Amino acid sequence: MLEVEGVNSFYGKAHVLRDLSFEAPRGHVVALLGRNGAGKSTTMKSIMQLVRPASGRIVFQGTDIVGLPAHKVAKMGLGYVPEDRRVFTDLTVSENLLVGRQPPRDGAPTWTEDMLFDLFPNLAERRGNRGKALSGGEQQMLTIARTLMGNPSFILLDEPSEGVAPVIVEQMAQVIAQLKSEGLTVLLSEQNLHFAQAVADLVVIIESGVQVYHGTLADLQAHPEIRDAYLAA
Amino acid sequence: MEFFVAQILTGLANASSLFLVACGLSLIFGVTRIVNFAHGSLYMLGAYIGLTLMEALPGHFGFWGSILLAGIAVGLIGVVIEMLVLRPVYRAPELFQLVATFGVILVIQDLALLIWGPEDQLGPRAPGLRGVFRIMGEPIPKYDIVLLIITPFIALALWWMMTRTRLGVLVRAATQDREMVGALGVNQAWLFTGVFALGSALAGLGGALQLPKGGADLLMDFTILTPVFVVVVIGGMGSLPGAYLAAIIISVLNVFGVTYIPQSTLVLMFIVMIVVLMIRPYGLFGREEVAGEHGQVGEPEEPIKPASAKVRAIVAAGLAMLALLPLYGGNFALVLTTDILIFCLFAASLHFLLGLGGMVSFGHAAYYGGGAYVAALLVTWTETPMELAFLLAPLGAGLIAIVVGWVCLRLTGVYFAMLTLAFAQLLWSLVWQWQEVTGGDDGQVNIWPADWLNDNTVYFYFALIFSVGGILTLRHLAHSPFGYALRAARDSKRQAEATGIDTRRVQLLAFTFAGFMGGLAGALFVFSKGSVFPNELEIVRSFDALIVVFLGGVKTLAGGVVGAGFFKGVEDVLTRFEYWRLVMGLLIIFVVVVAPEGIVGSLRRAWRRFGPGHSQADTATEERRT
Known part of the structure; x- marks a missing residue:
């Protein structure tokens, strides 16, 4: 569904992604793993065209999306949940969801505000509160819900478990499992294996912007030396 | 009732x-x-x-x-x-x-x-x-x-x-x-x-x-x-x-x-x-403006380098050409070049504040006009000799800058800019409405230089020495420890403070110094024209300086001077036509669209793109920009 082929990305003069290639097949949860600074967020942003790759192709549903503006990428069905959440803090929960709203899309589940409040019951209670009044975990749920309002067929989750309480992380894992069962494809970035183990089918590991492992979760689990070499404990 | x-x-x-x-x-x-x-x-x-x-x-x-x-x-x-x-x-x-x-x-x-x-x-x-x-x-x-x-x-x-x-x-x-x-x-x-x-x-x-x-x-x-x-x-x-x-x-x-x-x-x-x-620093219902918030765009800064030998040679040659101007230029060329020199100094002082200090002042005319008025009022009311009035003018402007800077530096970004504008307008309205002292709309006239300077050629050299001297001083400061501290405060206030720099003090000093230099330009101006009117304090004058600095290029040291030369030169040609504003406006828009990094910045970029030493990272940067 999504193929990343030989992508190079830069921040200023810093070469962050080096000939990065991997793919995310339809209906799978792919975990993009790597240490802090390995280039995970840049990969996400490069897919979303928030960072424009200098070379390489990113093919989504048969179309090369490199060079498109971010809003067109989103309109094609790619949903992006940023690492730093970027909740609109002056807007209420409901208004945040309204910003994300897009028309229903063929081949992707359609979400309404009520369905998302069922999925994230904590948000339902706080629908009238401003974004800045929410806890970290609630903000994380809100960013996911906001992106789902766009009815994506593919969702990019940048470190969803970072900085949230363990009980929320568990809830997040259930949500991801549910998204998968609804037919969504998920690309999820994480620093360690714990959370990914619970949800991922496939694993891509990057180190300094270079892809160092690409395989199934089961394979990786059979080779702990790879995990030890490239991932945080 | x-x-x-x-x-x-x-x-x-x-x-x-x-x-x-x-x-x-x-x-x-x-x-x-x-x-x-x-x-x-x-x-x-x-x-x-x-x-x-x-x-x-x-x-x-x-x-x-x-x-x-x-x-x-x-x-x-x-x-x-x-x-x-x-x-x-x-x-x-x-x-x-x-x-x-x-x-x-x-x-x-x-x-x-x-x-x-x-x-x-x-x-x-x-x-x-x-x-x-x-x-x-x-x-x-x-x-x-x-x-x-x-x-x-x-x-x-x-x-x-x-x-x-x-x-x-x-x-x-x-x-x-x-x-x-x-x-x-x-x-x-x-x-x-x-x-x-x-x-x-x-x-x-x-x-x-x-x-x-x-x-x-x-x-x-x-x-x-x-x-x-x-x-x-x-x-x-x-x-x-x-x-x-x-x-x-x-x-x-x-x-x-x-x-x-x-x-x-x-x-x-x-x-x-x-x-x-x-x-309430952010207005009655305002929200704090945080610099570098999401959605703000801006390329990483190019570090400022001292001029290379080649550039120094070019500048020296240009200065020599200027110094010899009375030999080959007519009276008109002398007067026009004097105007340009003064404007260059004014622009350079704003550039120092804006480019190096990151402090966007919308009211820099306050110091230029302020300097001019200090000199004029001293001459009119206390019959101060011209030489003394000329030296006191930048000090007066610097004093105004200390006060304004002290108040404005509580704020940042657009609020800072607006407050500097407000002070400039305050000064303008004072001069405009306090007719008994300032002459109001009629301005101050008969403010001529001392006898030994009362000649276009001599005054040209006088202006040349002070403008170039001022600009070189500003440039020298950019490469001094003070300049480093100033740029550090601009790029990351917190980090600068953590390394022991008193950023507020550094910025206030820079603000004062920019005001001083603006006042020097104003003093040069008033004695070259023999008069000063409130329009030297107006918004339009502040905007002129801003345009020049941006057109020249904020992030390059030469930006202010190059922009000022370009602007004054073009303005001199255009104002001879009836609808010069239309042409000037279209020209400005054209430059802005074609050269979004200013004249100097864009020339430099073109050199890097097409000249030698071209790398893949450069291409990536170029492409992201377009």
């Missing part, structure tokens, strides 16, 4: 247009981060277009219809401006778009002159609202009553739109993080255009609505700009209720000011603004 009520009602009626224009400015700034200097011009267009429509359309329907249509027409003009002028420069360094909007001001000024002629136009009375209502015995024009009744409804409608419609929610979201709004599938380009159109339409509506009270003239673009900036800043950038409240405060205050202290109406407004900002 009756009179008091009548005054308040008049103030409320006057607040109407001010609120609409301020609201538009605030909306546009919130979403696009552009301080639209051309907003007053859109207001002026609204008035003229409304007038033309009212002549064509008779009756009640015609009158009110014309006002609405004028708003729509100006909204459409806003769309054209946004798409043709601003869209190409959204990704340019912050505030560069200011220059483009200044080009728009010039173009609109001449277009209005071309279409509607130079005469002031009286606005038609609103049909059926010709007389007055008696309220507690006081006559209040009927139109005023209608205005003060409909304004809250317009405000409510806008508020409803911003809080209850998806468009309004998107606008508010984009105000905070426009990149994220884009990543959620909203086309920012159209959101920007839409907001610009709406803001423009509000300005046009404001212009048309005040017709029966004020008519239309070619100066109204700048006349409204100052109070509108004041209102937006007092209310808080981006806040609708703030703009409404502030418009009322300023208008009511103005009405009372006219009655009780007519000599200080202009000053009053700025005093209120300064007091509000001292207590």
